[in-house]
Amino acid sequence: MWNHSMILKKSVKKKNNIKFIKSGIKYLQDIEIKGSFIVIEGPDASGRSTQIQKITTKLEAEGHAVINAGLRRSDLISKGIIEAKRNFLLGKRTMALYYAADFADQLENKIIPALKAGFIVISDRYIYTLIARSSVRGINKNWLHNLFSFAIKPDRVFYLDVDSHNLIHRVFQKNYSLDYYESGVDLGISNDIYDSFIKYQYALKKEFEKMRSRYSLINIDGNKNIEEVFQQIQTKIDDFLTSDNKETVIK
Numbered sequence: 001m002w003n004h005s006m007i008l009k010k011s012v013k014k015k016n017n018i019k020f021i022k023s024g025i026k027y028l029q030d031i032e033i034k035g036s037f038i039v040i041e042g043p044d045a046s047g048r049s050t051q052i053q054k055i056t057t058k059l060e061a062e063g064h065a066v067i068n069a070g071l072r073r074s075d076l077i078s079k080g081i082i083e084a085k086r087n088f089l090l091g092k093r094t095m096a097l098y099y100a101a102d103f104a105d106q107l108e109n110k111i112i113p114a115l116k117a118g119f120i121v122i123s124d125r126y127i128y129t130l131i132a133r134s135s136v137r138g139i140n141k142n143w144l145h146n147l148f149s150f151a152i153k154p155d156r157v158f159y160l161d162v163d164s165h166n167l168i169h170r171v172f173q174k175n176y177s178l179d180y181y182e183s184g185v186d187l188g189i190s191n192d193i194y195d196s197f198i199k200y201q202y203a204l205k206k207e208f209e210k211m212r213s214r215y216s217l218i219n220i221d222g223n224k225n226i227e228e229v230f231q232q233i234q235t236k237i238d239d240f241l242t243s244d245n246k247e248t249v250i251k
Contacts, residue, residue: 016032016033018032018112020150020152020153021148021153022150033112035114035116036156036241037121038121039122039126039158040055041126041159041160041208041217042162043162043167043182043204044182045173046160046170047160047170047222047229048124048160051160051226052068058234064120065118066119066122067114067122069110069122069123071102071125073106074105075105077101077102078102080098081098085181092138095134096130099130107151111152127148128157128208128211130148131148131207131211132207132211133204135207136184136187136203136207137187155240157215157216157217158217161220168194168201171197184197184199
């Protein structure tokens with residue numbers, strides 16, 4: 001038991017009102033959160049999953065409560081998206097709406113409750129991938145930015161930047177084949193799937209470059225080895241968590 005004369009020094013996360021990218025969800029505007037929201041962006045096979053696993057393990061070892069989120073992880077929506085992609089059922093605008101519903105459900109029922117409880121939420125991609133994918137497919141950018149205006153603003157967004165030619169070798173090592181959508185085959189930009197992959201990934205990268213200043217994306221050189229990439233990200237996360245904490249004295 002603590003004696004009244006004892007002094008406990010403890011790092012405590014400051015409470016902040018939740019911040020939305022634009023209009024947000026009205027009834028959630030005044031919610032106070034104690035946790036932190038971190039996003040890892042990057043193309044398929046860029047190493048996101050590996051980095052998230054390493055970051056999660058380190059943070060939990062330090063005593064943080066961590067929860068993960070990401071694309072197609074809504075209990076309500078995810079199966080429908082997978083089925084639609086498998087059977088090529090939906091148009092590109094409808095697919096964008098589907099993904100928006102997936103994240104809206106996660107925000108309301110998973111991400112925001114976790115942030116209120118003081119968790120660190122790490123998301124394996126976020127709305128930025130969805131905006132980039134849809135932009136490349138010709139959907140109006142203003143429409144997309146408005147569509148995802150309900151989303152909350154992450155504390156840090158890291159983009160794993162990997163050269164397209166390096167990326168394609170990683171994809172083959174991981175999956176032994178190229179994915180239809182991740183290669184942009186649906187766009188008809190090339191009859192050769194290898195060439196289509198390179199062109200599509202380059203187009204996505206350009207879209208992320210356009211979003212960098214608007215959404216404060218932090219570029220990470222994903223061409224380096226796993227440990228070097230991890231150090232780049234973890235140093236910035238540590239700096240953020242340290243600067244965001246304050247020392248509280250309990251008597």
